[in-house]
Amino acid sequence: MKTTFTILLVLCSAFAVHAQVDSLFEARRARLIDVVSREQEKSPYVIASKIHKAFEIDRALVLLDSLTYDKGIGGMFYSYSLIGTYLFTKDAIPDSLRKKVRLAYQNRMMYRGDTENHWVMYYTGLYLAAQTWPGETGETWFNGKSSKENLREAGGWLNEWFRISSTIGQGEFDSPTYFITFVTPMIALYEFAADPVMKVKAQLMLDLLFADFAAEHLEGNYGGAHSRDYPEDIINPLGAPSTMWAWLYFGEPKFEQWEETRFRPRNRGGWEAVFGALSSYRLPAIIRNIATDRSESYVHTETKRVRNIIRFGKEKNPPAFKYTYMTKDYVLGSLHGGILQPIQQHTWDVTIPTGKPYNTIFTLHPYYSGSELGMFFPEELKFLSEEVDRYHKVYTNPGKWNSSSPYEQTFQHRNTLLVLYKLEKGVMQPHIDGFFPKNLDERVVDSKGWVFCRTDDTYVGLYFVKPGEWTEETVNWRWRSRALNNGIIVEVGSESEDGSFQTFRTKVLSARIDLKDFDRKNAIHYTNRHGIEMQFSFNGPRVVNRREINLKDYQFFDGPFIQSKWGSGVITIRYKNHSRVLDFTRATIQESH
Amino acid sequence: MLFAGLVWFSAEAQETILMSVLNSRKHRLNVSDNPVVGVFASTDAGNSWEQRGWKEYIRTFYTEADECGVLWSACGNGVLRSTDQGTRWVITTGWEVTEVLKVAVDPSKSSTVYAATAYGIFKTTDDGRTWREKKIGLALPFTSDVVVDRSNRNRVFAATEVGVLLSADGGDSWKTAGLNGLGVRAVVQDPSNSARLWAGTQDDGIFGTTDGGTTWKRMNDGLQHKTVYTIAVHPNNSSLVYLGTHGGGVYRTENGGRKWERRSDGLGNPDVHSLLVLKTNPNTVFAGTLNGGLFRSADGGNTWQFNSQDEGQVWGLSSK
Numbered sequence A: 001m002k003t004t005f006t007i008l009l010v011l012c013s014a015f016a017v018h019a020q021v022d023s024l025f026e027a028r029r030a031r032l033i034d035v036v037s038r039e040q041e042k043s044p045y046v047i048a049s050k051i052h053k054a055f056e057i058d059r060a061l062v063l064l065d066s067l068t069y070d071k072g073i074g075g076m077f078y079s080y081s082l083i084g085t086y087l088f089t090k091d092a093i094p095d096s097l098r099k100k101v102r103l104a105y106q107n108r109m110m111y112r113g114d115t116e117n118h119w120v121m122y123y124t125g126l127y128l129a130a131q132t133w134p135g136e137t138g139e140t141w142f143n144g145k146s147s148k149e150n151l152r153e154a155g156g157w158l159n160e161w162f163r164i165s166s167t168i169g170q171g172e173f174d175s176p177t178y179f180i181t182f183v184t185p186m187i188a189l190y191e192f193a194a195d196p197v198m199k200v201k202a203q204l205m206l207d208l209l210f211a212d213f214a215a216e217h218l219e220g221n222y223g224g225a226h227s228r229d230y231p232e233d234i235i236n237p238l239g240a241p242s243t244m245w246a247w248l249y250f251g252e253p254k255f256e257q258w259e260e261t262r263f264r265p266r267n268r269g270g271w272e273a274v275f276g277a278l279s280s281y282r283l284p285a286i287i288r289n290i291a292t293d294r295s296e297s298y299v300h301t302e303t304k305r306v307r308n309i310i311r312f313g314k315e316k317n318p319p320a321f322k323y324t325y326m327t328k329d330y331v332l333g334s335l336h337g338g339i340l341q342p343i344q345q346h347t348w349d350v351t352i353p354t355g356k357p358y359n360t361i362f363t364l365h366p367y368y369s370g371s372e373l374g375m376f377f378p379e380e381l382k383f384l385s386e387e388v389d390r391y392h393k394v395y396t397n398p399g400k401w402n403s404s405s406p407y408e409q410t411f412q413h414r415n416t417l418l419v420l421y422k423l424e425k426g427v428m429q430p431h432i433d434g435f436f437p438k439n440l441d442e443r444v445v446d447s448k449g450w451v452f453c454r455t456d457d458t459y460v461g462l463y464f465v466k467p468g469e470w471t472e473e474t475v476n477w478r479w480r481s482r483a484l485n486n487g488i489i490v491e492v493g494s495e496s497e498d499g500s501f502q503t504f505r506t507k508v509l510s511a512r513i514d515l516k517d518f519d520r521k522n523a524i525h526y527t528n529r530h531g532i533e534m535q536f537s538f539n540g541p542r543v544v545n546r547r548e549i550n551l552k553d554y555q556f557f558d559g560p561f562i563q564s565k566w567g568s569g570v571i572t573i574r575y576k577n578h579s580r581v582l583d584f585t586r587a588t589i590q591e592s593h
Numbered sequence B: 001m002l003f004a005g006l007v008w009f010s011a012e013a014q015e016t017i018l019m020s021v022l023n024s025r026k027h028r029l030n031v032s033d034n035p036v037v038g039v040f041a042s043t044d045a046g047n048s049w050e051q052r053g054w055k056e057y058i059r060t061f062y063t064e065a066d067e068c069g070v071l072w073s074a075c076g077n078g079v080l081r082s083t084d085q086g087t088r089w090v091i092t093t094g095w096e097v098t099e100v101l102k103v104a105v106d107p108s109k110s111s112t113v114y115a116a117t118a119y120g121i122f123k124t125t126d127d128g129r130t131w132r133e134k135k136i137g138l139a140l141p142f143t144s145d146v147v148v149d150r151s152n153r154n155r156v157f158a159a160t161e162v163g164v165l166l167s168a169d170g171g172d173s174w175k176t177a178g179l180n181g182l183g184v185r186a187v188v189q190d191p192s193n194s195a196r197l198w199a200g201t202q203d204d205g206i207f208g209t210t211d212g213g214t215t216w217k218r219m220n221d222g223l224q225h226k227t228v229y230t231i232a233v234h235p236n237n238s239s240l241v242y243l244g245t246h247g248g249g250v251y252r253t254e255n256g257g258r259k260w261e262r263r264s265d266g267l268g269n270p271d272v273h274s275l276l277v278l279k280t281n282p283n284t285v286f287a288g289t290l291n292g293g294l295f296r297s298a299d300g301g302n303t304w305q306f307n308s309q310d311e312g313q314v315w316g317l318s319s320k
Helices: A014-035 A044-052 A057-067 A075-092 A096-107 A116-132 A147-166 A181-192 A196-214 A230-233 A242-250 A273-279 A284-290 A370-375 A383-393 A501-509 B002-010
Strands: A298-305 A319-326 A331-335 A348-351 A360-364 A405-413 A415-422 A432-436 A442-445 A450-455 A458-464 A469-472 A476-481 A485-494 A510-516 A523-527 A533-537 A542-544 A548-551 A561-563 A570-575 A577-585 A588-592 B017-024 B038-042 B050-052 B060-065 B071-075 B079-081 B101-104 B112-118 B120-124 B143-146 B156-160 B163-167 B175-178 B184-189 B197-201 B206-209 B227-235 B242-244 B249-253 B272-279 B283-288 B294-297 B305-308 B312-319
Touching: A014 A044, A014 A242, A014 A273, A044 A075, A044 A273, A057 A075, A057 A096, A075 A096, A075 A116, A075 A181, A075 A273, A075 B283, A116 A147, A116 A181, A116 A370, A147 A196, A181 A242, A196 A242, A196 A284, A196 A570, A196 A577, A196 A588, A230 A360, A230 A432, A242 A273, A242 A284, A284 A570, A284 A577, A331 A405, A331 A415, A348 A485, A370 A383, A405 A533, A415 A523, A415 A533, A415 B143, A432 A450, A450 A501, A458 A501, A485 A501, A570 B079, B002 B112, B017 B071, B017 B272, B017 B283, B038 B060, B071 B112, B079 B101, B112 B156, B120 B143, B163 B184, B184 B227, B197 B227, B242 B272, B242 B283, B249 B272, B249 B283
Parallel strands: B060 B101, B060 B312, B101 B143, B143 B184, B227 B272, B272 B312
Antiparallel strands: A298 A319, A319 A331, A331 A348, A348 A360, A360 A432, A405 A415, A415 A485, A432 A476, A442 A450, A450 A458, A458 A485, A469 A476, A510 A523, A523 A533, A533 A542, A542 A548, A561 A570, A570 A577, A577 A588, B017 B038, B017 B060, B017 B312, B038 B050, B060 B071, B071 B079, B071 B101, B101 B112, B112 B120, B112 B143, B143 B156, B156 B163, B156 B184, B163 B175, B184 B197, B197 B206, B227 B242, B242 B249, B272 B283, B283 B294, B294 B305
């Protein structure tokens, strides 16, 4: 099939501004490579940085040598990072070491994994390796397939992933933790794919990943709800791996993540962004603009998909509906609820860019069950929980900070959110938890049932239908309710929206809460501080000002910056009079203004 | 290559046991010279074991050998095949085939193999060079077991999350054959009576048929643990059957399922996921557990002794 690639560029009149932005980017990428080149751990990114900088090359070659037989890295992580490092540095490494790299793809049986990010890494690595060593027989590859067969298989899967991701979305969408496992392989694919169509598709995917992030980005934070996330990144958003990519490409946050202990990633060696710094991929200015311009508040909705369901459901990838309200002061975002991802779902939060760590507030039901895991993993239901605990440590922990739950549903309208919990009797972990950082400037428990929080000039009010208990923990207050049926009303505001904190509180206290059907139907009828009327009941309709919201009307992307019709494969990015159309169906990018 | 396999399996008429270890509490990513996951083989009734092939973790659920000694392994990475006793393996499937839980070689034509996967049933008729999805009539895809009828190779049984399915045309189409709506974990054909089959279920115990799958009877008398992962039938005595259960270890019947008795004395782990009765010495029975390793009984299941794979998940056992 012949595919054409067209880029229509109309030069921007503000060329000088862009040149300055570009020079700042160049400075950041040089800075990152320089910092990482001085590290010493056996990391593909340290090796690539050292060789690129021609700094401690002997040390880099020793590290690369040991990497060629290191089986301490999971097969899929190894698959793409080794070939990426090799391709970024091969001109500087001796033939003997090149041969060792080649043999790594013969002698090591690489695990393909069982998640979307695993497969992206595995098949990107296999694609680039097969392309790098063409014409070789199956005897020289770990899986017994020839170079040609491996290239065809890997390309086939990658093309299928591009198609799904651009039509019904990623299953592991909007993840601050796992963002790196998609963007880093795509950087390598963009940089080294010899097939021009594959290179364009990698560019399309990079643009899509960054645009998807940009629309929910606020000063380095990946705002809103997330398909899956590590608890450490949920409670401390700027510590997530995605932050370093935001710094590199968006120029935010303004500080260097590795220099700030409180925001340093868990894994000090998480230097994946080095591949970005070494790459010729340049983020389109339009995406950087939508990531950083918060002069206007906006609603952004998305339809993503549930991860592959293999049991207990007729539909393999049901839709996951996402709503985000973005302002310059905060992000309030939510998924519609239920089990959309096993283990690590983050259904809703408000994130506030305060400069402090733990800048978020959210609640969850810390659910777990073998049946939930059995929807997504083929192992035995009755032992999966224990098995998952081996890897994710907290799955069965009653105090965990990530979870999907069939007993949780949300309804959001701009800066107001309703959350309903309807726990069955006998459910494991029969409680609801809320995370409130201790470093809030104010946390006031009002006698009328509201809790008001202030951090800098941003305000959050939460009303709990049934009361809970407060306990102090290391970095946070934990609110815990043991009522099986509960509801939470969340109002978020700021000085620019509401004036003073006292004014915000007064407005919220004057809002009308009607709970007469709560005990019977789990129904909340709420008129918020702006006079917007919201009605919501568990498994019932979502109604705003007496108009029912049908989540199925959500498009793939819908907001001022990104629009895409669900299933179309065409994504339009807009900023002011500037647009960029990512057409995955024709592998074209069209930019104009 | 093929000849090597023939020698291995037939020259001394010994029974080779294949054990698939999915994972282990001792497993870490670092691979040592003594791997704890993968395919292990024994040619001396379990007195010693040798790891075959790759040493890395790729989720190995089940492995069996065909009549020529060719090995087929059901893995997370797909269906793997080895013609040299496991020294080298080829992943025969592409990206479309994943999470393979069981393979079944057609006993009368070893180039034909069925794969039961989390995403449906696949079949090859050319030694794995090509695979085709077999989904007509498959209501839901998740399939945990597949069995080719010895007496009629076109009849294939599948254990699915909504019952036992039967294909009368070599997998081209499927129809419900019983246990409609029940989660079925395992289907086994009696080695000495092809009309007799057993089906173990997720929560409903054990069912048997004596008419080739036309009618099924619940046979749970004495069975206190209703999650049945695995079934093994004595090679020459249809009345003697073993079940591997979740939480209850091994159960045995000596009367064709009319009454079950728990036989778990010495079993260090109550979750038994794989069972094997040696053809060459039916008093020797193996039980593979979830996280407890492999146990062996020398007295037909009356007592068990730990054998190997401490803390390992012995997902599958087979022998040839």
